[in-house]
Amino acid sequence: MIYLDNAATTLRKPPQVAAAVMQAMEQLASPGRGGYPAAMAAADAVYGCRKLAAELLGARPEQVVFTMNATHGLNLAIKTLVEPGDRVVVSGFEHNAVMRPLHGLRARVTVAGRKLFDPEDTLRAMAEAIAAGPKAVICTHVSNVFGYRLPVEEIARLCRRHDVPLIVDAAQSAGTLPVSLEKWGAVFVAMPGHKGLYGPQGTGMLLCGRSVRPLLEGGTGSQSRCFAMPEELPDRGEAGTHNVPGICGLAAGLRFVLEQGTEEILRRERRLLEDFCCRLSAMEHVRCFTGPGQTGVLSLQVRGMDCEAAAEALARQDVAVRAGLHCAPLAHESAGTLGTGTVRLSLSALTTASELRQAAEAVARLKAEPAFQNLTG
Numbered sequence: 001m002i003y004l005d006n007a008a009t010t011l012r013k014p015p016q017v018a019a020a021v022m023q024a025m026e027q028l029a030s031p032g033r034g035g036y037p038a039a040m041a042a043a044d045a046v047y048g049c050r051k052l053a054a055e056l057l058g059a060r061p062e063q064v065v066f067t068m069n070a071t072h073g074l075n076l077a078i079k080t081l082v083e084p085g086d087r088v089v090v091s092g093f094e095h096n097a098v099m100r101p102l103h104g105l106r107a108r109v110t111v112a113g114r115k116l117f118d119p120e121d122t123l124r125a126m127a128e129a130i131a132a133g134p135k136a137v138i139c140t141h142v143s144n145v146f147g148y149r150l151p152v153e154e155i156a157r158l159c160r161r162h163d164v165p166l167i168v169d170a171a172q173s174a175g176t177l178p179v180s181l182e183k184w185g186a187v188f189v190a191m192p193g194h195k196g197l198y199g200p201q202g203t204g205m206l207l208c209g210r211s212v213r214p215l216l217e218g219g220t221g222s223q224s225r226c227f228a229m230p231e232e233l234p235d236r237g238e239a240g241t242h243n244v245p246g247i248c249g250l251a252a253g254l255r256f257v258l259e260q261g262t263e264e265i266l267r268r269e270r271r272l273l274e275d276f277c278c279r280l281s282a283m284e285h286v287r288c289f290t291g292p293g294q295t296g297v298l299s300l301q302v303r304g305m306d307c308e309a310a311a312e313a314l315a316r317q318d319v320a321v322r323a324g325l326h327c328a329p330l331a332h333e334s335a336g337t338l339g340t341g342t343v344r345l346s347l348s349a350l351t352t353a354s355e356l357r358q359a360a361e362a363v364a365r366l367k368a369e370p371a372f373q374n375l376t377g
């Protein structure tokens with residue numbers, strides 16, 4: 001299978017990730033729950049992962065709260081900062097992991113910057129909306145649909161100037177772009193462990209510039225006499241037994257990213273994607289959504305073919321992609337593709353040039369599909 005759905009999860013991981021998961025399952029108990037060697041070793045392993053994350057993501061180890069995924073981290077962040085009815089500014093490219101919690105809180109949402117691949121427009125709209133003094137700004141670093149890199153550094157500067165708390169959704173950038181809680185001065189940065197950081201599914205992190213309102217309350221292995229959750233991070237955000245095998249796998253993924261370097265990973269993904277788009281540019285039946293600063297995520301449409309039918313036809317050729325709205329209807333609305341959806345291909349550090357060559361050939365063959373011919377008449 002040619003796997004090009006890395007924006008959903010990186011199915012192919014460096015082999016040391018699975019090895020770390022297995023080793024943790026066989027040897028590690030629960031951190032902070034005992035003074036015997038297997039519990040102490042678990043505590044060391046979990047702290048080791050916090051240190052690696054802190055090194056890569058511009059934070060201190062205690063500012064790293066482990067979560068189940070990016071959605072969990074975003075819920076923690078949003079429900080800490082936003083009260084029902086508050087006014088919140090978001091970009092035009094947010095995922096439902098942001099929009100649904102805001103909807104649930106009945107937040108009054110201002111959408112700022114809807115032009116695809118136009119950071120200047122995003123920044124202009126953000127500047128105006130931030131100056132109005134919202135309760136918080138929430139911005140994705142990279143659109144999961146289009147690979148559009150939003151000007152988060154500049155948005156962070158605006159937020160600092162106006163003293164407005166910023167939440168960054170780094171789901172599609174952690175592992176490929178510089179991410180720094182400290183440099184941005186963001187209040188929260190949420191990310192999955194299972195995409196560009198190559199950890200197992202069921203892992204994620206929330207970097208915290210301030211304390212959180214817990215979503216879950218329970219045992220933390222600390223301050224056990226007290227019925228209230230501890231005030232200190234990371235314990236305040238981490239009730240219950242940790243996903244130790246997942247965290248150990250994530251540590252192996254983080255080590256891989258630190259060794260490769262995010263700059264090199266991005267450079268390689270971009271080069272492969274450019275070659276791929278070049279091949280597709282000769283195909284009249286294909287429209288690619290490309291723009292400056294694009295990461296390794298590409299949306300395309302096959303003229304005269306429904307996007308789900310195109311993705312199914314690619315799956316029959318053993319090319320795994322994702323079609324539809326990608327849990328981001330706002331991004332599709334911004335780009336004018338809400339009615340049709342797109343086919344999304346997304347790369348990882350392990351994608352090869354040969355896989356993309358074969359994927360391009362599979363896209364070329366879509367012209368011969370009955371669904372294509374039916375729609376074009």
Ligand code: PLP
Pocket residue numbers: 007008068069070071072095097140142143144169171172191192193204
């Ligand atoms: N935010 C963005 C931009 C995403 O792409 C995704 C997942 O695709 C999420 C949030 C949610 O991530 P998770 O599935 O890890 O909760």
